Amino acid sequence: MLKRGDTPERITDYMTARDGDFVLYRPPVNSSTALLWYGPVALLVMAVVVLVVIVWRRTKLPPGRFKPEPDAT
Numbered sequence: 001m002l003k004r005g006d007t008p009e010r011i012t013d014y015m016t017a018r019d020g021d022f023v024l025y026r027p028p029v030n031s032s033t034a035l036l037w038y039g040p041v042a043l044l045v046m047a048v049v050v051l052v053v054i055v056w057r058r059t060k061l062p063p064g065r066f067k068p069e070p071d072a073t
Contacts, residue, residue: 021033022036
């Protein structure tokens with residue numbers, strides 16, 4: 001398309017019409033690209049929440065719950 005003399009804007013318009021906003025480096029924020037924008041943040045928040053819950057539950061366990069590791073010597 002560049003060899004034909006098309007402008008970069010026209011090429012971008014053609015590719016987004018054919019493949020959607022996902023081909024853009026910075027797609028617009030709308031309902032179809034919301035997962036691209038907010039998905040990583042949501043996964044990070046969920047991972048932190050899971051980590052906090054796991055640590056919180058382990059602090060509630062009684063000390064006798066865990067057996068000491070045998071010496072490797």
